[in-house]
Every structure is written in structure tokens, then in C-alpha cells.
Amino acid sequence: DAGITQSPRYKITETGxxxxxxxxxxxxxxxxxxxRQDLGHGLRLIYYSAAADITDKGEVPDGYVxxxxxxxxxxxxxxxxxxxxxxxxxxASSPNGRTxxxxxxxxxxxxxxx
Amino acid sequence: AQKVTQAxxxxxxxxxEDVTLDCVYETRxxxxxxxxxxxxxxxxxxxxxxxxxxDEQNEISGRYSWNFQKSTSSFNFTITASQVVxxxxxxxxxxxxxxxxxxxxxxxxxxxxP
Numbered sequence: 001d002a003g004i005t006q007s008p009r010y011k012i013t014e015t016g017x018x019x020x021x022x023x024x025x026x027x028x029x030x031x032x033x034x035x036r037q038d039l040g041h042g043l044r045l046i047y048y049s050a051a052a053d054i055t056d057k058g059e060v061p062d063g064y065v066x067x068x069x070x071x072x073x074x075x076x077x078x079x080x081x082x083x084x085x086x087x088x089x090x091x092a093s094s095p096n097g098r099t100x101x102x103x104x105x106x107x108x109x110x111x112x113x114x
Numbered sequence: 115a116q117k118v119t120q121a122x123x124x125x126x127x128x129x130x131e132d133v134t135l136d137c138v139y140e141t142r143x144x145x146x147x148x149x150x151x152x153x154x155x156x157x158x159x160x161x162x163x164x165x166x167x168x169d170e171q172n173e174i175s176g177r178y179s180w181n182f183q184k185s186t187s188s189f190n191f192t193i194t195a196s197q198v199v200x201x202x203x204x205x206x207x208x209x210x211x212x213x214x215x216x217x218x219x220x221x222x223x224x225x226x227x228p
Contacts, residue, residue: 041220042118042219043207045215102164
């Protein structure tokens with residue numbers, strides 16, 4: 001019962017490079033989310049997805065791209081990484097986002113952009 | 115847009131003391147959900163409680179209790195007889211029924227000293 005997993009757990013990349021963070025959940029939850037956590041800001045929503053092939057922007061989407069071809073996967077891509085994208089990234093899922101279901105979080109990916 | 119304020123950035127107490135973590139929220143929706151999450155030093159996010167806007171009944175779970183007051187837009191969290199294992203960052207969050215954008219407060223870092 002893996003639940004929700006993220007890979008890699010740690011990543012160091014250089015400015016300008018493309019990097020993809022992976023998220024996989026085994027619950028068949030409809031909704032999936034990507035957050036970034038920065039000191040003083042808590043968690044901020046980057047993108048979310050209500051189902052396969054349905055995605056929408058959150059509070060801080062600039063510089064990120066998402067896709068969701070399968071229900072269980074929700075990759076997050078930084079097309080040209082910048083130092084300001086150094087952060088801890090959390091993926092989450094929930095059965096139904098609008099009914100106030102709790103979100104289940106992955107372990108996080110710590111990304112450093114040099 | 116909704117907003118969550120956790121004015122206490124850091125709190126330090128000695129074991130067995132009671133401690134209250136404050137959370138104030140802003141929303142225009144009449145239907146919304148409030149959450150508390152715990153983030154221990156290991157980094158994962160642990161769900162603690164969910165409250166919907168129509169249920170102002172306070173809740174107690176062991177040493178944890180929550181006080182929801184719509185009149186003051188507050189959802190405070192009290193730990194009774196704190197323990198070292200309670201040391202963590204605690205996040206309050208708000209989700210409106212009209213959208214899928216869960217907003218988190220900046221978090222309160224609680225340190226419980228032996």
C-alpha cells in the first residue's frame with residue numbers, strides 16, 4: 001500500500017535546465033495537486049487536476065507545466081529552472097476536491113536550482 | 115480569494131504546558147472547510163482535523179482540541195500537556211466549496227522542550 005509517492009526525493013539542477021518531478025498515487029483519487037513550500041509562505045498551490053486530461057492553475061503557476069494522461073500520475077515540469085524555484089515540492093491527492101475531502105500528501109521533493 | 119493567517123511564527127514551551135495555536139481565516143463563501151496539518155521534522159504532512167463551515171461544535175481528540183468560532187473567523191488548536199513529540203510545524207488551511215484552491219497559512223513552528 002504505497003499510497004502517494006514522489007520521485008526523486010532530492011534533486012540539484014542548474015539554472016535553465018528542464019526538470020520533471022514525478023508523482024504517483026495508488027488510490028485512484030480523482031484530484032491531484034502540486035504545492036511548493038517556502039519559508040514564510042506555507043504551502044502554495046501550483047497546479048491541480050480534477051481528472052485525467054483536466055488541469056488548472058493554482059496560486060503560483062508561472063514557470064511550471066503539468067500533464068495528466070493517467071489518473072495515477074501527475075508530473076510537474078520546470079521547463080527552464082530558475083533559482084527562485086528552489087523549494088520543497090509536495091504532491092497531494094484527494095477523492096473529491098470540492099467536498100472538502102482531506103488531501104493526502106506525498107513525502108516531498110527537495111529541489112535546489114544552482 | 116480566501117486567506118489564512120497564522121500570526122504566531124514560532125512558539126516554544128516546556129513539556130506539560132498547554133499551548134494554543136491561532137488561526138484566522140477570510141472567505142466570502144458560506145460553505146468552506148478548515149483543516150489542521152502537522153509537519154514533524156521528518157517533513158511529511160499529517161492530517162489532523164477537518165471542519166466544515168456549518169459545524170461549529172468544538173472537538174477534542176486526546177490531548178488535542180479545536181475551537182471553531184465563525185463570529186471571529188478563527189479555528190484555534192490547543193495541545194494540552196504538551197510533549198516533545200508534539201514539536202513540529204503546524205499548518206491551518208482553508209478550502210472553499212466554490213474552488214479547489216486550498217490555502218494554507220504560513221505555519222507555526224512549535225518547539226516543546228523537555
